[in-house]
Amino acid sequence: MTTLRIWKHFPREDLYECYQCARCTGSCPAMEVAPAIGPRETILKCLNLGHQDVVEDERLWLCCTCNVCEDRCPQKIPISDLLVALRNSAARRGNIPARLVLAVELLAKTGRSMIVHQLDEMRAHHGLAPLPPAPIEEIRELLSKTGFREVIEF
Amino acid sequence: MKYALYLGCAIPIKYPGFEATTRLVCERLGIELVDLPFACCPPGTSMKMVHYDSWLVLAARNLCVAEEAGLDVLTLCSGCVNTLKEANTILKKQDARRRKVNRVLEDHGRHFAGTIEVTHILDVLYQDAVVEKIVRKMEREVPLRVGCHYGCHYFRPPKYMYPEELSPSESYVPVKMDHLLSIIGVEPTEYSRKFLCCGSPLGANMDQDAGYAITRQKLGHIHDRNIQALSVICPSCFEQFDMGQVVLSRKFKDNRKVPVFYLTQLIGLALGMKYRELGLDVHRVKSRKLLEEIGMA
């Protein structure tokens, strides 16, 4: 059920415009250094095998989110939106990199995506007052209403 | 000139020196900054990838806070500007999404109306009135060969970042940082892969080594052009280059290093601010020797 929802968020027909020219994959910095799937291959798999195959593959996350692929695509396939839809779907199935889970958990718990020791001292070193606390109650209530718990417990 | 200062997370927490410098530089240039109860942007590299609806609502909340104060938002990070500008564009244009988001926000007494704009410190400094002030208040030139790195999220995807300025098939090639720095005597220097990723999100989300492999490629092109310093407008790019050079030099026994500056630190140098005042003492790749060479330390 959850896997089908993706095409509500991304018009599948857009993918038919793809030439499979690989200009996107050829420009992709992640493909050059890691065993990523690459935008061209991702689109081909979505069309031929259905996106199920893609969202179960953890290599889906090997990406810089730099959007060079979409920028250079001669057909202007909205690749950035496709990748968001696919990863959202993957996350619902529990396919999320561990580091990313920690990052969004921290955000949901503290209202910020970063944490350091001795923050006040560090800020004082630069002549700055302590950072006011984040509006964490409001953030958590908003996240409860948006259905964030479908993906992450917090 | 008055803005709501959106600090984000990385700058006030990891790099408060950028915050301090930016506040001082803005004060000298007559840019008034107002602090408001903002929260995490949240990042397009994390929250948006995991749960889009949550990303959009939290971004909308920040926009509402600025709307309530009647101020445009000034961001200091390529990631924050990406999230807040993209969310602002989407919520202004897409009625169904705006209604859905407002239904969630209204329980908290908030309502997205679409009355403000989101901008970035680079765009604010680039305005004619500010450039004139920089020229008037400049105390010295900064004669360095500098490579600019804008950070992908500052300008991509252009359909969200510059919806009114470009046709859907155009790419956006940023030039403002190069132009601005040439005003303070910098020699902006081109290099291969200038507009490609620093490697940070890949490292942060998945694979640190792969992220640094991208950084290493870029640094190779930067050294090829004898670039003396880098200028960035994003704390994540900064960390990737600054910390990255320490990690990479250990791993590959390569001692070439190029100091990294946050844009307002270079402007601050031109305005006569000092090494410690600019927070340069906490950078991993030190710039003191380089600045001494040009009589500036």
Ligand code: SF4
């Ligand atoms: S660049 Fe565009 S048209 Fe070419 S393969 Fe990639 S998505 Fe398809």
Ligand code: SF4
């Ligand atoms: S956004 Fe991801 S898939 Fe696209 S070019 Fe960048 S790293 Fe590759």
